[in-house]
Amino acid sequence: MSLPPTPAGIDPRGPRFGAALTAVLLVLVLALPAPASVVVLAVVVASFAVGAVRGVGGTWQGWVYRRFVRPRLAAPIELEDPRPPRFAQLVGLVITGLGLLLALVGVAAAVPVAAALALVAAFLNAVFGLCLGCEMYLLGVRLRARAAA
Amino acid sequence: MDRLVFILVVLAVATAAGLWWRSRNGRYTAIDPALLTSDDPTPPGSDLLGPAQLGSPLGSRATFVQLSSEVCAPCRRTHAVLGALAAEHEDLAHVDLDVAEHLDLVRRFNVLRTPTTLVLDAQGAVVGRLSGGTDRHHALAALSQLPASTSPASTTTATRSHS
Structure with missing residues (x-):
């Protein structure tokens, strides 16, 4: 009840499909040798x-998802x-962005x-519908509140 | 070859973590009834919550105090499940609180994830908690474990059908 009013909803299968595509790219990062892996990681960072x-x-x-997958699925x-998956994108950006930055400095x-x-x-x-960043959000809130106190 | 092994190990770890997470969702953990009735100097019975902290009245049989966050999709589904239960049963109440505004409760009850739903008895004592996304089945199972003394009027609602 004290939660703010929710914005217009999105199809929950969209973020999960997107996460599957991201997972494939990340497997490529792990599979490819040095210069190519950094390039693919940069693509992932840009997507996040x-x-x-x-x-x-x-x-x-x-x-x-909208162009090729959603038309083939039922409503x-x-x-x-949309806010939890967007927060998850931010978490992904921080993790992969740090990796890319460190790689660029050697x-x-x-x-x-x-x-x-x-x-x-x-x-x-993608597989379990678990948003890891969202699960860790409360831990972050607690740490931040402790730092502020 | 080493790269392939590493990828497979990462995916195996993720699969194990996912299965573990799924098995824990909605699990109800009751506080030991012996602790609730003991006269320990700091009994968990002192963990009373009332309308003053919750901003709404307690249910005469039980109250679900759901702790949610803005970035939590399972919280919305849990809210719908518990809200429907409370609407169907006069003796149940459901309160949904944002953790960012209730850090005192988060610390007091050592809440680590959202949604976490504290289950209160008629007096407002925390008798257990539901951790993670909760479906109707989980919530009814939690209610069936309420200490008997705190649910005097539960027989009337238990027989009512609602499908």
Whole structure:
């Protein structure tokens, strides 16, 4: 009741499909040798950045879902608040963005570490519908409140 | 080859984590009834919540105090499930609180994830909690575990059908 009014809902299958595409890219990051893996990681970082700013529907994965997947599916049973998946994009951006930054300053090991962490999160989202970043949100709120106190 | 093994290990870890997470969702953990009745100097019975903290009256049989966050999709589904239950049963109440505005409750009850739903008895004592996304089945199971002394009027609602 004290929650703010919810904005227009989105099809919850969209973010999960997008996470599956992201997971495939992250597997590529882990599978490819050095220069190529950094390039693919940069693509993932850019996708997360778009998703964090515009929401999941505004990403290329969201476009692929609407254009090719959604027309083949029945109407969604329920709609989902767009804010949780958008928050998840922000978490993904921080993890992969840090990995990319470290790789660019010469820490090559940061690429597989960041890609592996993001792959776990994307895989859990796609297969189980679990938003890892959202589960950790409350821990973040508690830490921030403790730091402010 | 090493890369492939690493990828498979990462996916295996993710699968195990996902299965573990799914098995825990909606699980009800009751507080040991012995603790509730003991006269320990700091009994959990002192964890009373009332209309003053919740902003709404307690249910005469039980109250679901759902702690939700803005970034939580399962919270919305849990809200719908518990809200419907409370609407069907006069003796149940459902309160949905934003964790960002109720950090005192989050700390007091050591809440680590959203949604977490505290189950209160008629007096407002926390008798258990539901962790994670909760469906109707989970909520009814939690109600069936309420200490008997706190649910005097439960027989009338238990027989009512609602499908």
